Amino acid sequence: MPVAELTVAELARVPKGDGQVVPTLAEVFAVAAGHIGVYVELKGPGTADALGSLLRGSAAAPELIGGSFRPELVAQLRRAAPDVPRSVLFRRIAMTTMIETCRALEARYAHPCARPIGRGTIAQLHAAGLLVMTPHANDPAEAARFRRAGADLIASDDPRLLVALRRADGQAGLTQPRPPEPDGQNAGP
Amino acid sequence: MDGVDGPLEAPKPTPNVVLVVADGLGFSDPGCHGGAARSSSTPGSSTGHTPVSESSAPTAIDDRMRTVGHRGASSLAPENTVRAIRVAIEYRLDFVEVDVHLAGMGNSWFTMIRSSSTSTEYGCRSPS
Numbered sequence: 001m002p003v004a005e006l007t008v009a010e011l012a013r014v015p016k017g018d019g020q021v022v023p024t025l026a027e028v029f030a031v032a033a034g035h036i037g038v039y040v041e042l043k044g045p046g047t048a049d050a051l052g053s054l055l056r057g058s059a060a061a062p063e064l065i066g067g068s069f070r071p072e073l074v075a076q077l078r079r080a081a082p083d084v085p086r087s088v089l090f091r092r093i094a095m096t097t098m099i100e101t102c103r104a105l106e107a108r109y110a111h112p113c114a115r116p117i118g119r120g121t122i123a124q125l126h127a128a129g130l131l132v133m134t135p136h137a138n139d140p141a142e143a144a145r146f147r148r149a150g151a152d153l154i155a156s157d158d159p160r161l162l163v164a165l166r167r168a169d170g171q172a173g174l175t176q177p178r179p180p181e182p183d184g185q186n187a188g189p
Numbered sequence: 190m191d192g193v194d195g196p197l198e199a200p201k202p203t204p205n206v207v208l209v210v211a212d213g214l215g216f217s218d219p220g221c222h223g224g225a226a227r228s229s230s231t232p233g234s235s236t237g238h239t240p241v242s243e244s245s246a247p248t249a250i251d252d253r254m255r256t257v258g259h260r261g262a263s264s265l266a267p268e269n270t271v272r273a274i275r276v277a278i279e280y281r282l283d284f285v286e287v288d289v290h291l292a293g294m295g296n297s298w299f300t301m302i303r304s305s306s307t308s309t310e311y312g313c314r315s316p317s
Contacts, residue, residue: 020270028287031274037284039257046291065284136259136286147254155257158264159280162256169254 025054029061037063039087039133039153042073052080067111074105087111087133095121099128109133109153119149126150140164255283 023031025040032038042048048066055061066077067087074086087109090098102110110125111133125132133153137143140161146154147165156162261273262280269287277285 016270017267018270018272020267020272023269023271023274025287025289027271028274028285031271032278032285035278036258036274036282039284039286041286041288043288043290047289050291051289063284133257136257138264151254153255153257153284155259155286156264157259157262157268159256159258159262159277159282160265162258162282163280166254166256 025051026058029054029058032062033060034062037065039065039067041089042066042068042070042077045073048073048076048080051077051084055081055084065109067107067109069113071101071105074107078105085109089113095124099125099130102128102130111135117146117149117151122150137161144168257284257286258282259286261285261287 028038040051042051048068051066055064064084065087066074066081066084067089068074068077069089069091071088074088077084077086086105086107088098088102088105088107089111090101090113092114093112098110098112101107108131110128110130112121112125113135115135117134122132131152132150133155134146134151136155136157137146138157138161143154143156143161143165147169154162154165258273258277258280260268261270262276262282262285263269263273266273266276274285
């Protein structure tokens with residue numbers, strides 16, 4: 001059932017597992033601020049304005065990237081929260097269109113999601129002045145290929161994969177997980 | 190000692206500076222682990238690289254990979270939950286990705302939960 005058809009009360013009853021309650025985006029920001037950035041993928045009309053409102057009312061927000069498959073939402077984000085770096089997600093599309101779209105929206109990130117994504121694709125996006133995020137990869141070999149091809153942001157469901165990739169990338173000092181916080185809410189690595 | 194005309198002196202210190210001069214580099218060519226962009230094939234560029242003066246390099250580019258936990262750290266915790274985000278923090282990831290949707294009533298918005306088994310989409314409580 002689409003989110004838009006559920007009320008706040010109904011959504012709050014959606015089971016999450018492990019005793020977790022569903023966080024609001026404000027709660028997400030509160031947890032993340034000062035610790036981790038948040039890539040907010042805008043999924044529907046009004047979300048960009050809502051993000052702008054939330055940021056105007058927030059004392060502390062994490063580092064943000066705002067992105068969407070829908071260029072009109074990225075355009076709305078530019079108006080609602082111009083300081084938030086923008087990303088455009090793409091399904092299979094011509095390189096020239098991808099670059100032109102990012103330029104028109106003054107996006108910092110191109111996020112191509114149609115495989116294959118190789119060195120040539122990433123080099124062309126870099127040459128256009130864009131940072132590149134690749135589609136989330138749960139196969140270590142694919143994630144490594146993305147990195148070797150020059151991807152700037154690499155996503156995965158599995159943080160262990162990302163830590164191993166970072167270790168292979170030579171980013172020593174960033175590979176040791178933090179100890180779980182004392183409130184016991186953390187799953188632990 | 191033979192060959193010594195006067196008292197020994199320590200060598201004078203020299204500036205600890207290395208000056209690197211390069212030409213024809215694209216914004217991402219240099220890097221301690223190898224540049225990311227190999228060749229730009231920019232039209233009109235005889236070298237095949239984007240001259241620095243013509244590139245519009247993003248401010249964040251520095252050849253360091255950023256890691257992004259998809260929906261938090263959804264392989265280790267329920268996706269798009271605080272726990273998933275805390276796990277991503279424990280692993281020192283750079284970002285978490287969350288999906289957002291306006292919820293019903295048009296005045297709230299939510300992170301989105303998608304059940305991979307049912308393709309059903311759910312949302313989260315409103316921040317407002």
